[in-house]
Amino acid sequence: MESVSDGEPAVRRRPKDRKAQIARASADAFGSQGYHAVSMEDIAARVGITPAALYRHSSSKYDLFRDAVLGLGQMLVDATAFADDLDDDPAGTLRALTSALVDTTIGCRTAGGLYRWEARYLKDPDRAVLVDQLKVVNRRLQIRLAQLRPKLTSSQQRTLLTATLSVIGSITDHSNPLATGEIRLCLNTMATDLLAAELPTTRRRTGVRREAVSPGAEAGMYEHVLYESVRLFYEHGYRNTSMEDIASAVGIQTSGLYRSFPGKADILALAYRRAADRHSSDTADALSRTSDPEVALDELIDDYIGRVMESPDLPYVYYTERHNVPEADLRVLETIEHSTMDAWARLVTAARPELKVGAARYAVAAAFSLTVDFGRLFNRDADPESVATIRRLMEVTLLGRPVKRRR
Template structure:
């Protein structure tokens, strides 16, 4: 307890051995609770945190916590919608800016920089908005969706001023890509000074705004899933588990449901192939991580230089993500449910992959620091999953466009032919 939160009573009797300390609640207790809960939810997910965990982290009792919030959901809801409001308010241009309009590029930059600032300020909680919002109850989820749409519309309006030739769908793709790049900082723990980070992300967003999108495809190309023979039960279980985790969230899926989806008569049959639900998740994640890491060596060996190698890796990453959309999404949303020892292995694989991409990128753009290159690599990865969940197989967000946008994020231009 700090000195400011103490008061000392006078001795009532001269024989008292010591003054009695009177404890007072800090005036900012709700803010402390919100910050602690955001950190806990961001680290362990909504389902991985209890009110007791949050209270313990603050050094208070559960009863004291319940005096401020009636439930874990109330804490979760308040924090998500608070961050949603902060992001929404950040994209509102000041009245003076509306009365004396700046050139379109400057107006876009103002909105982008303000949104980046709000995201940096709320970085621990933005991860909740990105990946845990689906656990909100329907009215609250609608509110969060409306907040996010307001942000997207602000970006789209500025884009329309800058590039009036864009179609509505083109603007939708570009604005979603910019928001993805900005909020991708919630997906990792790399650090940069705030001014450097604003400058880096702003530059990437303006490069996206200028991107020369290839023509949209006329029809959607839906990847055809490879047929798995019934005898390959371990593969079938893996696929069905990932599909269920994607549709409903890992905590809401039982082993019995996975067994049923794979055509097994009982949950006990799953244990012939996997130790449990978390083992299924870990196996899927190992496959996703190794798909990315395993492509690096061959790409570098076959390429004429670092840009060609990265361009090849971008193509491999996008094609793999499109082929396994559910797995790509689950990899981002359910990582905290992987057993701790597996998380360490997976983080090491991912870290080495990011480092190799960042090393190649710095050979193409030597002006970047190692940290800046890592931020851009994370942003490029996030862009793929975000466009996938926003537009699925819509032809205006097809692979050719996603590949080009990854190139623009990394190189600030399309890759050289």
């Protein structure tokens, strides 16, 4: 214990910002590890206090989680509150709103994915609060967009705003290096392009239409297990799904499942590897067929949307449960992902020479993210016009405009 000049022991006082320290540590822990993987001991260690001291601040992990998620939602509300007093310049206000959301997201990048991916663990009353917070932010944006583009339907306005928010939030899903100023410029540019995008109003080519697949026992146990596992992970979460649940869904004994798969984490890793390998293979195939970067991107967009439509549950699980993948498998997975993203980014920079490869990677990650977000919205009910809308949004995100049409 420290001593003062008269020899008496100093009294160690609690830091005045201890509550804020706990809030930041909780948000970062839940954001990087997911709700179920975090313990009170983990949060206490991040703050540098004992678990007992943490319990004096909060009675449960859930309370810290709720406060972290709703705290992020309130940050978005507060960051856009200035718009309520501005009515004379809708274009300037809309730019300022998106810029404020970009800055807020950059400032809480580690924890920012909480409200995107982990909010499913909120209790109903708390989830309702988050929904209300996001409605406030959306309303502020939609008012200005409607003033600027009065011919858009309400549905089209919501589509463009959803895409814009998805692109801004996409930086919470990856850690590609880029200077803060460049991240800000990249996100603001994509947001501006999306808010000005013309959405398809008639049916047009959407590539090869792929229906959602549902392999049963006739496909073999391996395919059946992967499909049912991903479905259960999507519906109930990885932590709330057991090997017994998977075996029951497949229609076999749990002991039989263990004879083929060492554990639940191994099944998850196999599903991830399958998705990454298919994406990598699709990319290689498209590049082997053409040297025109825009034509290649045109084909890749079709392939990517097709994969999402084919296995609509997998992309969501891919984004939300990766912290449960074993470390060795995750390293291999990241190698495949980085290689595939670099291939897409090189195509983007070839089509847009003014864009640096680092910014191109952010555009690629944003295009993937908005496709997954819209896939969740449409679920298994995406009609050709919805698919055409997703395609247009990907095109604009990657290139600022639609790509060349194939002949």
